[in-house]
Amino acid sequence: MSQSRTASDVLDRDFLEIRSKILDLAASLDRLDRASNRDRIENDPRLAQCRTAIETLLQSEANRAEAVQLLFSDPYQTDWRQHLPVAPRMK
DSSP: OOOOOOHHHHHHHHHHHHHHHHHHHHHHHHHHHHOTTHHHHTTOHHHHHHHHHHHHHTSOOSOHHHHHHHHTSOOOOTTHHHHTTOOOOOO
């Protein structure tokens, strides 16, 4: 029977990786801020998605990973094969 880890265990194991990812994100945001054409991306939907994702990360609710994944995902379409260049399934 497996035991769930404590929050302290998770932090002990994952802190350096979390820290690294946060630093990488901060560096990317800094590069955007320093870019010469920053005004051109202010209304870019990708930037809005990134901002919403960061706000989602700051919430203390469970399932943040799912919320962020859904934010960056297209809604499911039952006729997706007609919209994407996918070869027919071989029988």
